[in-house]
Amino acid sequence: MSRGILFVLSGPSGVGKGTVCAALRRKLPQLIYSVSATTRSPREGEQDGVNYFFRSREQFHHMIETDALLEHAEYVGNYYGTPRDFVEKTLSEGKDIILEIEVQGALKVREKFSGGVFIFLMPPSLNELKQRIVGRGTESQATIDNRLSVAVEEMNLLHHYDYAVVNDEIDQACDRISSIITAEHCKRERFLGELFPQLEAVNAADNV
Numbered sequence: 402m403s404r405g406i407l408f409v410l411s412g413p414s415g416v417g418k419g420t421v422c423a424a425l426r427r428k429l430p431q432l433i434y435s436v437s438a439t440t441r442s443p444r445e446g447e448q449d450g451v452n453y454f455f456r457s458r459e460q461f462h463h464m465i466e467t468d469a470l471l472e473h474a475e476y477v478g479n480y481y482g483t484p485r486d487f488v489e490k491t492l493s494e495g496k497d498i499i500l501e502i503e504v505q506g507a508l509k510v511r512e513k514f515s516g517g518v519f520i521f522l523m524p525p526s527l528n529e530l531k532q533r534i535v536g537r538g539t540e541s542q543a544t545i546d547n548r549l550s551v552a553v554e555e556m557n558l559l560h561h562y563d564y565a566v567v568n569d570e571i572d573q574a575c576d577r578i579s580s581i582i583t584a585e586h587c588k589r590e591r592f593l594g595e596l597f598p599q600l601e602a603v604n605a606a607d608n609v
C-alpha cells in the first residue's frame with residue numbers, strides 16, 4: 402500500500418485556515434485532520450480532543466521531552482504542537498492528512514517531510530485580514546496587535562511553500578485546495594508509472 406500524502410495548510414492568524422479547513426473536510430471526508438495540542442485556553446465552544454488537545458505547560462513540556470510531537474512552536478505566548486503518532490499512523494495506512502499550523506511549525510515539518518505539500522493561505526488584503534481577526538471577536542486588542550505583527554513576518558516566508566491560495570471566498574479557496582490535492586495525487590501516480598513502466602503495462606492490460 403502506498404503512503405498517504407501529508408498536506409500542510411498554513412498562513413497568518415485570521416486568514417481563515419480553520420474555516421477553509423472545515424469546508425474542505427466536508428467536501429473531502431476521507432481527508433484526515435490532525436488535532437494539535439496547545440497550552441492556550443479553550444475559546445467558547447471549543448472541545449478538548451476535537452478542536453485541540455488542551456494541555457498545561459507541564460503536560461506540553463512532557464510531550465516535547467518524550468518526543469511525542471512532530472513539531473512544536475511558541476506562538477504569541479502559547480505553545481502549539483502536532484502529535485507525532487497520529488500523523489505517522491495515518492500516513493502508513495495510506496490515508497492523506499492535513500495539518501493546520503502556523504509558519505514556524507510548517508517549516509520544521511518541511512525539513513522532516515520533503516514529500517509533504519505545503520499550502521499558504523493568503524488574505525485578499527492586510528485590511529481584510531485585520532477585519533477578519535477583529536470580527537471573529539475571540540482575542541483581546543493586545544493579542545490581535547501581536548498576531549497582526551507576526552502575520553506580516555509570516556507572509557514574508559511565503560516562498561518556502563509549494564502553493565499560495567488566496568482566501569477571498571471560502572468555497573473558492575476550498576475548491577482551489579481540493580484541486581491541489583487531486584493534482585498531487587496525479588503527479589505521484591505518473592511518477593510511479595515512470596519509475597516502474599511494468600505498472601503501466603499492468604494498468605493497460607486491466608483496461609483491455
Ligand SMILES: Nc1ncnc2c1ncn2[C@@H]1O[C@H](COP(=O)(O)OP(=O)(O)OP(=O)(O)O)[C@@H](O)[C@H]1O
Pocket residue numbers: 412413414415416417418419420421533534536537568569570571
Ligand atoms: N473567505 C472569507 N471571507 C470572509 N470571512 C472569512 C473568510 N474566511 C474566514 N472568514 C472569517 O474570518 C475569521 C477568521 O477565520 P478563522 O478562525 O478560520 O481563521 P484562522 O486562520 O484559522 O485563524 P487562527 O490562525 O487565528 O486560528 C472568522 O470569523 C471567519 O468566519
Ligand SMILES: Nc1nc2c(ncn2[C@@H]2O[C@H](COP(=O)(O)O)[C@@H](O)[C@H]2O)c(=O)[nH]1
Pocket residue numbers: 412413414418437438441472473474476481482483484501502503504505506507
Ligand atoms: N506550529 C503549530 N501551529 C499550530 C498548531 N496548531 C495550531 N497552530 C497554529 O497556531 C496559530 C494560533 O491558533 P489559535 O487556534 O490560537 O488561533 C494558528 O496559526 C494555528 O494554525 C500546531 O500543532 N503546530
